[in-house]
Amino acid sequence: MQLQVLNSQAADIDIIFRFYDMAIAYQKRVFNKHWQGFSREMVQTEIDEYRQYKILADGAVACVFAVTFNDPLIWGERDQDAIYIHRIVTHPEFRGYAFVKEIIKWAKDYAIKNDIKFIRMDTWADNKKLLEYYTGCGFNYVGVVTMDETEGLPKHYEGISLSLFEIVL
Known part of the structure; x- marks a missing residue:
């Protein structure tokens, strides 16, 4: 299977939201929390700023994810010199292909080229389950943060605790 990591385009926004809808339905089936939707404006901004990506598998969109380069509400004083990966969604037909590992390879290459x-x-x-999966993919668990300030973040961040993971390059 040939994989390509490409920037999402404006024409991809409906596909991205279909992926988010599939992810929310899956989250509701397997866990006690789920995403609560995202604004099209936020996703369009990510596309415009070249921070929304898709993975094509033999030409088909198999996975989407977004990145940011600062995340102060979540990472606090540690928010520096990082690429932050968010909202990874794999199409159900492509589960099991280890796209998180592909994203890590892509992110390492991006980070090295950009001194991150x-x-x-x-x-x-x-x-x-996700904690074990992410550490199995090579992330180091670095602790838990409880969200106090969430203005500007998607609604599902309100009043939750997050596990934080990082790979040091």
Whole structure:
């Protein structure tokens, strides 16, 4: 299977939101928390700023994810020199292809080219399955943060605790 990591385009926004809808339905089936939707404006801004990506598998969109380069509400004083990966969604037909590992390879390459020292991500603190998966993919668990200030973040961040992960380059 040929994989390509490409920037999402404005024409991809409906596909991205279909992926988010699939992810929310899946989260509701397997866990006690789920995303609560995202604004099209936020996703369009990510596309415009070249921070929304898609992974094509033999030409088909198999996975989407977003990145940011600062995340102060989540990472606080540690928010520096990092690429933060958010909202990874794999199409159900492509589960099991280890796209998180592909994203890590892509992020390492991006980080080296742009003098970035950390690859970081977060997930719900009580999602043991994802905690184990992310550490199995090479992330180091670095602790838990409880969200006090969430203005500007998606609604599902309100009043939650997050496990933090990073890869030091």
